[in-house]
Amino acid sequence: MSILVYIEQSEGAIKKSSLEALSFAKAFSEKIGGGEVVAVALGDIADDELTKTGTAGASKVLHVKDSRLTSGIIQAHAEAVAQVFNKIGAKTLVLAKSSLGDAVAARLSIKLNAGLVSNVVELPDTSSGFKVKRSIYTGKAFAQTEMTSENKILAVKKNAVPLKTDGATAAVETLELNLDDHNFSTKIISTDKATGEILLPEADIVVSGGRGMKGPENWNLIEDLAKELGAATGCSKPVSDIGWRPHHEHVGQTGVKVAPSLYLAVGISGAIQHLAGVNSSKCIVVINKDPEAPFFKAADYGIVGDAFEVLPKLTSAIKAIK
Amino acid sequence: MKILVCITHVPDTTSKIQFTENNTQFDKNGVQFIIGPYDDYALARAVELKEQLGASLTVMNVGESDSDPTLRKALAIGADDAIRVNAFPKDSLFVANQIAHIAKSNGYELILMGRESIDFNGGMVHGMVGELLGMPSISPVMKLEVEGDTVKMSREIEGGKEYVEAKLPLIAGCQEPIAEWKIPNMRGIMSARTKPFSVVEPVVEEGNSRVISYELPPAKAGVKLVDKDNVEELVRLLKNEAKVL
DSSP states (O other): EEEEEOOOOTTTTOOOOHHHHHHHHHHHHHHTTTTEEEEESSSSSHHHHHHHGGGGSSSEEEEEOOOSSSSOOHHHHHHHHHHHHHTTOOOOEEOOSHHHHHHHHHHHHHTTTEEEEEESOOOOSSSSSSSSEEEEETTTTTEEEEEEESSSEEEEEEEEESSOOOOOOOEEEOOOOOOOGGGOOOOEEEEEESSSSSSSGSSEEEEEOGGGHHHHHHHHHHHHHHHHHHHHHOOOHHHHHSSSSSSSGBTTTTSBBOOOOOEEEEEEEOOHHHHHHHHTTTEEEEEEEOOHHHHHHHEEEEEEOOOHHHHHHHHHHHHHHH | OEEEEEEOOEETTOOOEEEEETEEEOOOOOOOOOOOHHHHHHHHHHHHHHHHHHHHEEEEEEGGGGGHHHHHHHHHHSEEEEEESSSOOOHHHHHHHHHHHHHHHHSSSSEEEESOOOOOOOHHHHHHHHHTTOOEEEEEEEEEEEHHHHHHHHEETTEEEEEEEESSSSSEOOOTTTSOOOOOOOHHHHHHTTEEEEEEEOOOOOOSSEEEEEEEOOOOOOOOEOOOTTTHHHHHHIISSOOOO
């Protein structure tokens, strides 16, 4: 039985989070001993980009070429994916937890009469019934959840499985759907997006600054280190509240939740609300001049020192090992 | 216009999360419950819209009687009346069905809630309600203006935002900076005591998922401190020990 994976694109490129969702689906199909992994991609996107889904585990990509689907209109995407799901007789849909993925998955769960579990952190346990482990309380706990519906949707959290890169090429098939205009009643007027940067929710390394950076004019120190590491930049809530950095960089309980391999926090004291946004990181490094900063208790490594001294040295030291 | 705001009754963000009954129950002992922070943003924006548009504002929750003080607080902040669906919120689908039923019966044109609850973080209920009612559902919304029957919003996407327009009726999952949280004043608190507050029984709906057990993440081993004059050592540890570089 096929596992369908909903693929998101950004400016014509498949999002890394979607490749992770494919890797998850492939690993799951291997675990249960079978099932083809089929990707569904919507809107304008080049064939050679679509074949890349193969490396992450897809054997086939179903491409719905309707240009109206290129932008992420929630209702339209949900309707398109539902039609594809039914067409191929899938029972399981896997997608990456994301701004669009969450919104689409919720509508799909009603359309497909499917159970939906979000923030999935590991492969389901199908030894008796269908159990899924998900992250809850903003990363402070996990819940083993039993799904009882026949159709199932899993929204996968970053780092649930390693990204697969050794798969074969996927075959691309185009698919025509009949999508009524009312699915497109929501209009996306424009998009305002940082270009060329590594997206914070998808980054493997994140460098974040807090009020200890003393002002937006000092962010070049954070950016230099991030550039050297190939990292995304983040910030604490006070920093985005006072407008030193844009809101989409705010990491924490009510901001972006990240799950990188390495999280470096500079001049952030470590309020519990900030920790809630970073506690899924594999390794946390804290740089703070206050040895009593609560963040050190949640860190794997720490340096007690002035950010303005430590950051340039650290950037040079990273450069030196390359 | 009739506005509905759906709120969750959740542990304060500073709560220590623990479980009892062999890890099958959340330990409420010593935990303070609040309006979900995202729902609080939705409520604050709804109060502004109420004043601006002369709208009516109903607040609802699906929960047991311990949610009542949380709903009273929402009344004190500015909602006109409150509805509690008297049921344990089994899962997202169950909650969405209750909201859809109330919304359909009362004809709300704008339904706001937080982008997600901070206990289960599903972020699904608004989309489910939207699909159940055949309305657009937009989330996470950072800005929302109503102009006639058009709603202009900005929605957060990875690395930025997009500007979205849709017609009423619609549902939005909200987050900062849509409005500043409002703190109830004394007049609000006094008037909340006499505002209409109804408790209704749930419509019969089964959920389709069930939590079997909870677990806490493994404790951190403790921080390894590196001297500030020896950052090369940190780089070495990250590369060779943590293997993250």
